[in-house]
Amino acid sequence: MGGAGSENRWGDGARQKCEDLLDLRISVLRKNGLLETGRRGSLVWNVGGRACASIETFMNGQFLELTYYRREFAPELRRVHEIIPLEITEQPFGGERRWFICPRCDRRCAVLYAGEGFSCRLCLNLGYRSQYEDPRFRFLSKARKLRQRLGGSGNMMLPFPDKPRGMHRAMFERLYDRGRALEQAGLRALARSCLHGFSQR
Template identity: 45%
Template sequence: MYRGKYIRHNIKTRIEQVHALDIRKINLSQEGVTIIIRPDGSQVTYRIRNDSVHLESHQQVIKLETTPCHYGGKRYWFLCPHCSKRVAVLYERNKLYRCRHCHNLPYTSQRVQQDERLRIKTRKIRDRLEASHNLAKPVMFKPKGMHWNTFDRLKMTEKYANYRSLAAAVNALHINIDKS
């Protein structure tokens, strides 16, 4: 039996943990064999044809689609092999490239708790105010070039976000204490 600690095996793999194939980083002008070397040392080999990308190392063909740009030219998109949705990035899982929706991949920011999200918001406001990241220190001085109205508004927003983040953290502590 585990007391006080438990192991979660159902944590989803996040988008940042899998290899991404981005259409914007592929040179579509040159046909032929191209090799991408991943950070882990493995390779992805692909061949560009007229309307598709052939992933030779995965035996998978991904169709391409184009849309016209407003000032001329065209923009390339992958068509997800599973749902045929037009996407710029495909992700590899179990040796298959699909869109993030088909692989059910969340972003890391989607798993952040409410109190942490509010702390991040507070720190972003403090960056604009050129204040310390230490949330215990008050915002004292207006940055040079900032209007007083903007400064007052950001200062009030920062105080409110800081208060809400502390309240959310205290609430989370109460919930954890009540469970034990």
């Protein structure tokens, strides 16, 4: 893996962001069938369309075994074997959901980040990039992500995406209302900023 995230340190001492590190998501493992007992597989991270890191996985009962390479002292690579406990919880309306158990703090979480081994956001003291965005753009950034989550374009000049196949109508309507509210809040914030700037001239 080459020390995933180790070359993304912020030189100015600012708090690192989740988006700066490679992440391991339970949803991606589930989507690729890698949570089935006895299943071996691999994940590849891409940056700019090119592979930047990879990891081998093996589902061993209630544990996920990870194998990857970390750069300790350039140009040396060290093979790392890591074991992540998993936990299953029952869902209120039926079904089950799996979680990682953070190896450092034993907290249940859906995403682990590559630092000195995989651990949760709190253990690595990570923030989200959106926390540091100008409020004018934070609303619009969330609105774009919601559109893309529904399978549409992040371009707000285009019509709002249609309901994805398989999604309940009630869920879609909630997301639609939230998306529209975010867009309007973002546009209002931009308008206030423009008016303020004009008044200062």
